Amino acid sequence: MHEVLRGIGVSPGAVAGPVARLAPPPPDPPAGATVEDPGAEAARAGAALAGVAEFLRARGAAAGGDAEEVLEAQAMMAEDPELHEQVADLVADGRTAARAVHEGLISYAEVLRGMGGYLGERVADIEDIRCRAVALLTGARMPGVPLLRRPSILVARDLAPADTATLDRDQVLGFVTELGGPTSHTAILAKQLGIPAVVACPDVAGLVEGASVVVDGSAGEITVDPPESVLAGIAARAASRAAMPEPSGPGRTADGTPVALLVNVGTVADARAAADVPSEGVGLFRTEVLYLGRATAPPVKDQIEAYRAVFEAFAGRKVVIRTLDAGADKPLPFVGHAHEANPALGVRGLRVARRQPELLTDQLMAIAEAASACSAEVWVMAPMVSTPAEAAEFAGQARAFGLSTVGAMVEVPAAALRATQLLERCDFVSIGTNDLAQYAFAADRTESALADLLDIWQPALLDLVAAVADGGRRTGRPVGVCGEAAGDPLLALVLVGLGLTSLSMAPACLPPVRHALSTHTLDECRGMAKAAREADDAVSARESVRRLASPDLLALI
Structure with a gap:
């Protein structure tokens, strides 16, 4: 008799295969051993x-x-x-x-x-x-992904980012973890790789090596000992994906409403690879990588060189660059991080400029210099903006360096609730759904028991996104999403129905999202958004939207 286990889907798609369990950690070293030297x-x-x-x-x-x-x-x-x-x-x-x-x-x-x-x-x-x-x-066996002799479903208590980053997509069909949440690094990397994944499913602890399972990252379900009907459905979805022509050109709904489809990048190499993927540009260029691993801040000339390389890779297209998001989980040795009882609520993102304004001014100078020599349409935005006054101050600084299109990240509920006032002081906003979920639900990312609260389908979170989109309509200014929500084809339809004008995601997520938009009208997207917001919880919100989606989209994801 088959059994269905439920977790949180973090990377869409459905696959079937045998279980391969992660190698166990090494035994604890014994206490009390003698040390001679x-x-x-x-x-x-x-x-x-x-x-x-x-x-x-x-x-x-x-x-x-x-x-x-x-x-x-x-x-x-x-x-x-x-x-x-x-x-x-x-x-x-x-x-x-x-x-x-x-x-x-x-x-x-x-x-x-x-x-x-x-x-x-x-x-x-x-x-x-x-x-x-x-x-x-x-001399113990190194923990991590085992040597797989056949394509398998990886099952683990948790999966370290180091293991997730280098999964062999030909051998690892998908994975499931007991712990984790929808905004964890592992979830983000799974989506980048395009591997179906489900997290926060403690019941998989009992799965044995070689057991037959189906992992549905779209629905957040694991079917143990699946019947032939389920396996046939998985095969049919795979055949539909293979046969379906991939839409091309700018993102738009079935009735022609434009929706800019953009990519998230973090490094020069990342940008060069993503530049070959059909997109309208970069919706989030994270600049933290340039700062990591350094004892001092990168010189302005080094920043100019890196930014120019990314702008040149996307010549003629839009590049939205986010200024340094230091603090919290990204402490830097040259940033004066004082002790904070709760770093997630402390001096991070734009707030770092309160203590060390030179970090921001040097970066804005470098961005402006790099942009002046390239044909990319460069937009710049600040992270962790909380008030209209902060948005206005940042916009003034950026424009003083000659940067004409200036925006703010909406990651804090206060910013979402005052989106109209924010947009009256800058040119655009982009929503970071991961942080917005964490702060809206006061849910610690480390608590797997709370992972359901961080589900991006939570109706309350969609209400905050709707408030930001309403601010965009009132001011006539663009509102985008660059958090993980944008890469879910079903949720992308909801976001467009709420009024968002651009979606930025991992490059691997673009084809299904483009297809989803091309097969639904704007009115259909609005109906899905209404249904999701009227639901009682994240699970029912998703199910409500699935019932309204076109059959060929459901066959694809």
Whole structure:
């Protein structure tokens, strides 16, 4: 008898295959072992942590895109001087290198867990560093994705970004995790890779190696021992995707309403690869990668070179560049991050300029200089804008450098509720759905038990998006989404129905979203938006929209 398990779908599509379980973590190193040479033992511990950092950077460089940014941040955690000092102190107290790393990283994780918010979300990254370093020091099997001998569904308690970033799409058909949430790094990378995925499904703990399952990342369901009818449905969806002609040209609804379809990028290499994907430009160019891994802020000339490369890759198209989003989960050694009880609610994004205005002025100078020599249509926006006054101040600074199109990210409920006033002071806004969900529901990303509150289909979140879209209509200014919501074909229809004018996403998500728009009229999208907002919860909102979607779209996703 088949069984249906439910989690949260974070990357659309449906696949069938056998279960392959993630390799287990190494055994905990024994306590109480004798240390004969503390100096040598401390050096071994430091070398192991450095080896993990090198491994993470190599994986990030190989994967590119969002993965490079995520893994660079994780590598910096492995190199944290305070961590190394704590490990050295533990060795001096008589621990072996392996035991010191084990205890030091567990302590580090507990500190982050207590902070909650963005830093709390990095506990899984710390656990990954711990397991890899302990494996290096003890000769245990390296944890992570096993060598797969046939295409499989990967099942794990959690999946580290380092493993997700380099999944072989020919061998890993999809994955399911017990933990995690819709805004986790793993979820973001799964969508970038185009691998169907479901997270926050604790019931998969009982799945055995080789069990037959279907993973439906669109519906957030796992079917165990699927009947022939379910397998036939999966095969039919795959055949429909293969046979369906891919729409081309600018994004638009079936009745011709234009909707700009854009890509999210984080590095120069990322941008060059994405430039070959049919899109109308870049809706989110994250600039944090240029700052990561540095002891001092990047010189203006280095910034100009990087920005110019991205602008040249998208010559003649729009590029929306976000200024530095430092703080919270992206602490930088040259930014004066004071101790904060809750960094997610502290000095991050645009707020960093209150303490170190030179970081913003140097960046705006570099963006303006790079834009002046390129044909790309450069727009600039600031992260973590909360009030109309902040939007006005940023717009004034950017325009003083000659940047003519200036906007703000809407990630804070206060900004969403005052969207009209924000848009009266700048030229456009772009919604970051991940942060907006976290702040709207006061839901810690590290708590898998709360993952349903971060589901982007939550009607209350859609109400906030609608408020921003209404501000756009009142002022006649564009409103886009560059968060993970835009990459879901069904939700993209809802967003357009709410009144959004552009959608920016991982390049792999563009074809199904373009197809979804091309097969539905604006009035149909409005009907879907109304149905989703009238639902009681995220699950029923999605189901209401599925009932209104065209059969060929449902066959595709």
